Amino acid sequence: MRKKVTILGSGAAGLTAAIYAGRANLDPLVIQGLQAGGQLTITTDVENYPGFPEGIQGPDLMEAMHKQAERFGAQFIYDNAVSVDLKKRPILVNTSSEEIHTDTLLICTGASAKLLGLESENKLMGHGVSACATCDGFFFKDLKVFVVGGGDTALEEAVFLTRFAKSVTLIHRREAFRASAIMVERAKSNPKIDFILNSVVEEILDVDQGSVTGIKVKNIKTNEVKVLDADGVFIAIGHHPNTDLFKGQLELDESGYIITKGVKTNIPGVFAAGDVMDTVYKQAITAAGTGCRAALEAQWYLENMETSADSGAVQGEKILMDKV
Ligand SMILES: Cc1cc2nc3c(=O)[nH]c(=O)nc-3n(C[C@H](O)[C@H](O)[C@H](O)COP(=O)(O)OP(=O)(O)OC[C@H]3O[C@@H](n4cnc5c(N)ncnc54)[C@H](O)[C@@H]3O)c2cc1C
Numbered sequence: 001m002r003k004k005v006t007i008l009g010s011g012a013a014g015l016t017a018a019i020y021a022g023r024a025n026l027d028p029l030v031i032q033g034l035q036a037g038g039q040l041t042i043t044t045d046v047e048n049y050p051g052f053p054e055g056i057q058g059p060d061l062m063e064a065m066h067k068q069a070e071r072f073g074a075q076f077i078y079d080n081a082v083s084v085d086l087k088k089r090p091i092l093v094n095t096s097s098e099e100i101h102t103d104t105l106l107i108c109t110g111a112s113a114k115l116l117g118l119e120s121e122n123k124l125m126g127h128g129v130s131a132c133a134t135c136d137g138f139f140f141k142d143l144k145v146f147v148v149g150g151g152d153t154a155l156e157e158a159v160f161l162t163r164f165a166k167s168v169t170l171i172h173r174r175e176a177f178r179a180s181a182i183m184v185e186r187a188k189s190n191p192k193i194d195f196i197l198n199s200v201v202e203e204i205l206d207v208d209q210g211s212v213t214g215i216k217v218k219n220i221k222t223n224e225v226k227v228l229d230a231d232g233v234f235i236a237i238g239h240h241p242n243t244d245l246f247k248g249q250l251e252l253d254e255s256g257y258i259i260t261k262g263v264k265t266n267i268p269g270v271f272a273a274g275d276v277m278d279t280v281y282k283q284a285i286t287a288a289g290t291g292c293r294a295a296l297e298a299q300w301y302l303e304n305m306e307t308s309a310d311s312g313a314v315q316g317e318k319i320l321m322d323k324v
Contacts, residue, residue, distance in 0.1 A: 003029045005298050006093055006102035007074075008081050009242075011038020012284040013274025014108035015065035016291030017298075021106075022072025024299045029102070030069065030076045031095055033242075037062030038110055039275075040284055044126040047138065049284050058126070061284070086249045086267045103305065104269045104298040107250075107258060108291060109242035111275040111282070115235055116148065120204040128212025129204060129233050133157035134283065136234075142166045143231035146215055148201055150174060154236035155183040161234065162192040169194045169228075171201060171217060204233055241276050255279070263294040271297050 005021045007014045010032035021028035040046060040058035047055040056064075070076070079095040090101040113131035115121055121129050130136040133147075137160055145165045147158045150172035161168045170187065175197050177184050187193050196217060202225065203216035212232055218225045241256045251259040251266040257279050258265055258272040265272050273294040274287035 001029070001098055001100045002090070003027070003100060003102040004302055005029070005104050005106065005295070006031065006091075006100055007106040007108060008093070009033050009038065009108035009110055009274070009276075010036050010066065010076070011062070011108060011110050011274060011287060012040065012065065013110070013276075013287040013291035013294070014038070014106070015062070015069050016288040017106045017108060017273060017295040018069035018074040019065070019072060020292050020295030021298060022069055022074045024295070025073075026299060026302065028069075028074050028295075029100065030074050031081050031093070031100075032076055032078050033080050033109065034078075036078060037066065039112070042125050043130075043135070045139070046135070046284065048135065081245060084245055084249065086246070086270055091269060104271065104301055106291075106294045106298060107243075107246070107265070107270065107272040107276055108274045108287075108294070109245075109276050110287075111239040111241040111257070111278075113235065113239055114237045116201060116237070118201070118204060120207050121233075121235065123207045124204055124210075124212055124233075127210055128231065129235065131235050132282070133160050133234050133236070136232075137161050137164050140165050140232045144229060145169075145232035145234060146171055146201075146228075146230050147234045147236055148172075149236035149238075150177045150179065151236070151238065152179045152183050153238065155179045155187045157234055157236045158187050158193050159183075159190055162190055165192070165232070167194065168192055169196055171196045171199055173200050173220065174198065201233070204230075239275070239282070243276060253279070263290050263297055269298075269301055 005026045005028040007017050007030045018028050018030050043058040045055045083094045085092040091105050093100040141164045147170045158168050158170045198221045199217050199219045202218045205214040215230045243256045258277040260277045263271045271294040273290035
C-alpha cells in the first residue's frame, strides 16, 4: 500500500492527527494498534476534556474522534505495526498482513501506565482504580485513597490527592524512596499522608461489588496480611512508552520516550505526538494538541517535498524549517 501519511496509534493524538490530515485531503492511514481508541478506552468519566460540560465517558469520546476522522476520509487498519524502516524512502511500515510505503510517519503509540498485574486491578480500573491522579483525583472528594509507588510521581500524586481526599496512604514495597529528598519531605510533612512501607498490594476489593471497597496489603518483611478499607487506589509506578519498535532507529531518551523538537523527530518526515514523546503532561488534550501539530508538520513536509521535486531540488527540509 502506498500512502502520503501513515499514523501509528488511535488514541487522542493519533485520531486528532487523522482528523487534520483527512481535512487536508491527505487520505491518512491509521494503524490503530491493538488498543483501538487508546488509554481513554479503559477509563469511565472524562471531565477535563474541553467541550463536554457534563463530562463524557472515555470510550464515547474516542468513538466520536474515530467517527470524525472517518468522516474526513481516514482509513483504519486494526493491527499493530510490527516493524518499520525509517531510513527507507518512502518509509516502510509492516503490520502482520500489510506492507505500507509512506512519505510521512506520525508516531502516536502512547505510553502505557505500568500496573501491578492483578486481575482485580484490571477489573476495577475506572471504578475506583486509576493510573492518573490529575485525571481522576477530583472524583475522590472526602474519600480514603491509597497510592502505590515510591518514585517522584507517586509522591507528587499523593500530595496532589490531599486536595480532595480525606486521607491518602502511600504504599511502597521498600523502606527507602526512589523519589527526590524534597518530594519525600513534602509528602512526609503533609498531615493527610500516611505511609505503609515494605509492603505490597495483594488484592483490590471488591470485584463482585464493581467498585473499590478495600485493599489487601502484605508486609514483605513480616508476611503479615491486612485488609484495609479504601475508596480509591492510584497506581503510580511509572509508564512504559510504546517505542520498542523504534529502538536503534530514532533518538529516544533513557526511559524510551521519543526525543522531539516540537513534534519533529531526528528523522525527516517522521513526527511524534502524544504520550509517546511527553514525559510531563500526559493528558488527552495535550496529546490531541501535539497530534494536530504533527499532522500540520506532515502536511508542510509533503508540500515542501512536492515543491522540491518541481524545482529539481534534492533537499526540501530547509524551506520547511523556514516556515516553522
Ligand atoms: C485510567 C486512565 C484515565 C485517564 N483519564 C484521563 C482524563 O480523565 N483526562 C485526560 O486528559 N487524560 C486522561 N488519561 C490520560 C490519557 O488517556 C492519555 O494522556 C492519552 O490517552 C494519550 O493519548 P495518546 O494518543 O498519546 O496515546 P494512547 O491513548 O496511549 O494511545 C496509543 C495508541 O497507540 C496504539 N499502539 C501502540 N503500539 C502500537 C503499534 N506498535 N502499532 C500501532 N499502534 C500502536 C495503541 O493501540 C493506542 O491506540 C487517563 C489515562 C488512564 C490510563
